Amino acid sequence: MDVKNAFLHGELQEEVYMQPPPGYGQAQNGDSATEIAALMQSLHETFAIKDLRRLKYFLGIEMANSSKRLFLNQRKYVTDILKETNFLDCKPVASPIDSKLKFTINGETLHNVSYYQRLVGKLIYLTITRLDITYGIGIVSQFMHSSTIDHLNIIKWILHYLKGSIGRGILIQNNQFTSISGYTDADWAGNAIDIRSTIGYCTFVGGNIVTWKSKKQ
Template identity: 65%
Template sequence: MDLLEEAEFTNCKPVATLINSKLKLTIDGEVLKNVTYYKRLVGKLIYLTITRPDITFAVSLVSQFIQAPTVERLSIVKRILRYLKESINRGILLHNNHSTEIHAYTVADWAGNAIDTKSTTSYCTLVRGNILTWKSKKQQVIARSSAKAKY
């Protein structure tokens, strides 16, 4: 709520989806005149991803070019804020499940980034049904092939 108040989005129209699935980002675009506003919002959104992992992918999109933000990326930040308004009661909740199970999940895409064709690898681990760690990282090199594995 503090973030929405600071950005003056307390009375915004909420949206149910985080980003448009057909979103095509480009490197070019009109550069923002006031980058401080953009940097403050993105920094606070990065901090918020600790308890709201559902916004992590969208926040990583808007933080990739934080040195030269564009109007297009500011519109994505505003959409994230509108999504937060819709889903204000969501977040990580830890429950005392009497289970001792540990689960790990991983996923990778191949050349999924339309700008630089790099792949993204992600994983998460759950202990007793509670999420413990998660990470999503763009690979440093461009993969020239793909492989499938089961473990």
Template identity: 65%
Template sequence: MSDDKPVHTPLEIKLKLSLERQPLPNISYYQRLVGKLIYLTITKPDIAYSVSIASQFMHSPTMEHFNLVKKILRYLKGSVGHGIIMKKNESTQIIGYCDVDWAGNYIDHKSTTGYCTFVGGNLVTWKSKKQAVVARSSAEAEY
């Protein structure tokens, strides 16, 4: 993939992945690659959501899912040098953000929720998780 051009985003907006395509012939290669990307999310939280999407298909990936992983790799190629930066400052202000996409998964209609916490302007915690049940309203999804 060294000749591939970098991309600006690791995932398309409103991505619709299906399970009905032809399975990937070498599943273990896909699993090892996604496992390495999961490990990389420790220092690259900007790929956490797209890697979580790719990891949902670990047991039955298709070529469409493999193309998603290749797009993440192309994004990483273009974002060398970006990561978590910790700056020394006098502030100890704690700020938190959260968001949810209501029924954003097109396969099972489950919501994904996430949050991040900053202390003194430095990112210290973050999490993105697919909810266990289908929310019937946006208020229920955010709860």
């Protein structure tokens, strides 16, 4: 439900329930289509509202759901990035980062730094549903103000990888259990520039991934 009116500085006098009030949910028919329709009509008489129905697309994130599962992806967002960078017809690669990648701060300085920064920013937003590129994005984001051609080539590799995995995302489903599990790893001084480690972790609830991170020490 989208209400077009906004009250930014008004003082709220009415009581607001952050939790269901006492007695709610005790009735046999808690969710009534008739009552919902009546409430929508009442709101429409006071405010300009629009029923957006079931959420399918929000801030670049696509949602496909059923009674048993929810799939989140950023297919259109990836496609737009590939179009903008002229990588839509590029040859895909199988891994999100080059296994033979060597860290370096030397190399030809990138003249258009703003282009590099803007592209990294867009890819950072993509990690909302694409945890598979989190490590690679963590690398290129370290050189936002001192980027080189070599660093830009890392981004290009990631774009080649995205071309071959445009539709990937996060699947959340009812696995009939709610146990919590977590995994973590480190590359043990894998950065040849400053001899620091990069750590990564992810946690699952009921078999569904809920948090993940890749961070240099």
